[in-house]
Amino acid sequence: MPYVDRQLPDSCLEMNNSWRSVTYMVCWAIVEAHEPERVVRQSGGTPFIPELRDWGFNETHFKTNRRGKAKTNWAVQNKTYIQHWERRSEYVTNHYMEPLADHEQVIRIRQYMEWYFKITITYITQPGRLPGVGMNTVASSSTLQVSIVFL
Numbered sequence: 001m002p003y004v005d006r007q008l009p010d011s012c013l014e015m016n017n018s019w020r021s022v023t024y025m026v027c028w029a030i031v032e033a034h035e036p037e038r039v040v041r042q043s044g045g046t047p048f049i050p051e052l053r054d055w056g057f058n059e060t061h062f063k064t065n066r067r068g069k070a071k072t073n074w075a076v077q078n079k080t081y082i083q084h085w086e087r088r089s090e091y092v093t094n095h096y097m098e099p100l101a102d103h104e105q106v107i108r109i110r111q112y113m114e115w116y117f118k119i120t121i122t123y124i125t126q127p128g129r130l131p132g133v134g135m136n137t138v139a140s141s142s143t144l145q146v147s148i149v150f151l
Contacts (some may be wrong), residue, residue, distance in 0.1 A: 020097075021088035022053075024081040029066045029075045031081045033057075037096050045097045046105050048113040 025034045041047050066072070075082065084091075100108065144151045 018088050018092075020092045020094060022091045022093055023088045024055075024084050026074075026078050026081050026085060029064050029069070029077075030071070031057075031061070031064075031078055036093065040096045046100055046108050048096055048108055049115045051110060 010030045019034075020036045021034065022036065023034050025032050033053070035050060035053070037048065
């Protein structure tokens, strides 16, 4: 959902801000890809189908934790990712925030929503019943709202 009724700080709206950088985010042992185009709608941009990137993560990457690794120097362990983050201004992308004509915006949103529904799992729940533990509680109502808007 776009930040319609919220006032964002100016730093979030600046064109050369870090949040627009295609880079890695690092917090100790955890390294995640930061793909700003996946949240472009929240900042008033027009969504588009994100490009598929190879972030170089292997199958064990997301199983990393700090348990039993008290002496690990995470700055050394994650040096490559940290260096990428330090050069994040080189990876800033603004093309998805460029204004589009109304008809182009409608086409792009429709293409995006078609793609989004192909890659997303929708949970359907009975009205009035509480979902099971771990289920996305807003998935069914959000899907209903989107379906009504785009049908």
